[in-house]
Amino acid sequence: MNMMVQGTSVVGTVPSALPLDQIGPWNSARQMLVCSNVIDEAPDVKTFTFVVEGGGWFSYMPGQFITVELRAKGGDLHRTYTVSSSPSRPYSLSITIKAQINSIGTRWMFDNVKPGSRIRAYGPSGHFTLARNPGNKYLFISAGSGITPMMSMLRWLADCAPGTDVVFLNSARRPEDIIFREELELFAKRMPNLSLGFLPEARSAANPWAGLMGRIDRHKLAMLAPDFMSRELFCCGPDPFMKAVSSIVRAEGFDMGHYHQESFGATSIAESVHKQAQDVATKGKATGLTVSFLGSGEEKVCEPGQTILETARAANVRIPAACESGICGTCKVLKRSGEVEMRHNGGISDQEINAGFVLACCSRPTSAVEIEA
Known part of the structure; x- marks a missing residue:
């Protein structure tokens, strides 16, 4: 006899088919994904399909991506993968990924993610979608x-x-x-x-x-x-x-x-981000400015040219990050007070900026700053 688990699909279970208005959308801040299926698509290419743990549906635009957190042996990895499924079928979400010769995260997924596996993920994010750029x-x-x-x-x-x-x-x-x-x-x-x-x-x-x-x-x-x-x-x-x-x-x-x-973390963008850090350091900004991480109770002085993400790592404060080029939005954190200089590449919306969010990977303090992390 199959066990019934509402809204999830793991080995030996059947998902609930409740209407969307009776269940909520996936909240990446508090809900895990559960792998429901793995399919071989081509040589070294697999599709991983997920459902929401505890029930839920997926709200995203076709062409967007998610960032998955992988508990690999050498430490947590964050990898950004485009969603290959369609939001017109919102009860599940799929990513289709190719393992290159030097892949670490993708190879880890191939070896470890099976039906029933639980994965932490963030998103969706991205502006590469016909929903934002419609045409005839x-x-x-x-x-x-x-x-x-x-x-x-x-x-x-x-x-x-x-x-x-x-x-x-x-x-x-x-x-x-x-x-x-x-x-x-x-x-x-x-x-x-x-x-x-x-x-x-x-x-x-x-x-x-x-x-x-x-x-x-x-x-x-x-x-x-x-x-x-x-x-x-x-x-x-x-x-x-x-x-x-x-x-x-x-x-x-x-x-x-x-x-x-x-494009995720293209070389030209990475070089641009590095140059921005050098420019900030040259101007002497961020010298002696304190970053307070409210969630963990840690404080750290930000070195010249350092980002909030680099300062967090120096303070042993964990902020998830993937591209580290201001593209994917994984390192988005809420700024409670203070000012920063942020030069991103599309990983955060104007609405999020107005609400106080910043991308830790490309934000450098220009005053003392308090961060929810």
């Missing part, structure tokens, strides 16, 4: 696991607006590395205005291929999306791939106000 017709162009936010947006369109005009392009190393290929081909049969284009870089004996091949260029883009100049364009993938796409469309005179790309 779309071009989703991705490489490798950069397909995940595109899949979230396409799944939402398939459920809520299946007649939408979408060109969906994905580059991969080999045909078998194309993530979600079968589901995308099924969508193409059910969405009359969906056009698919796959670009593997190499052939494979395991999976014959007769279509276009090679890296994205102006010629291939024009073949697969002849009217790309008039589309709302979303791009996600490795940094060299996104640079190539942006260079191609920019050279054609594309209105870059309709170009959107997703």
Whole structure:
């Protein structure tokens, strides 16, 4: 006999199907996620599906991401993963991740997260979504696991607006590395205005291929999306791939106000954050200023150029952080008093700033500061 646990799905249980108005949305500050399923999608690619522990539903925009906390052997890790599921199906949430050769966090998830596993997560966050940048017709162009936010947006369109005009392009190393290929081909049969284009870089004996091949260029883009100049364009993938796409469309005179790309902790941003720290230190700001961490009762003098996050670590105060570049929003904390200089990269909204929140990774005190941490 199956045990019934309201709102959760673990090994040997069946989730409750209460209406949304009878249960609350997931609160990442106090509710854990429970893994309900793990699926192999492609070589070294898995989808992990979660439900809310104790019951709940997920409120997010297609294309956003969450940050997961992993209790690895060497200490807690925080990793940012795009949600691949659609908010039109709010009882569960999925992330689809690829383990690279030097992956630590992702390999830990592959080895340790099974149905029934409990995971702490934060979010959702992010501005890479068609909800914030609507268009009459779309071009989703991705490489490798950069397909995940595109899949979230396409799944939402398939459920809520299946007649939408979408060109969906994905580059991969080999045909078998194309993530979600079968589901995308099924969508193409059910969405009359969906056009698919796959670009593997190499052939494979395991999976014959007769279509276009090679890296994205102006010629291939024009073949697969002849009217790309008039589309709302979303791009996600490795940094060299996104640079190539942006260079191609920019050279054609594309209105870059309709170009959107997703990047977590890109090198250029990390370098910019480091330069900001040097500039602040040079100006002598933050010298001898005290940061009080109200939740833990600790105080620490902030060294010149140091961020609140760096000061917290020096005081052994734990503030979750992932990208450390002002992008993901994981290190968001409430500032009770004092002033800071914050130079973020989209990881916090104006409403949150007005409410007193700051990102610890990119905020440097300009006076004594009190923080809820």
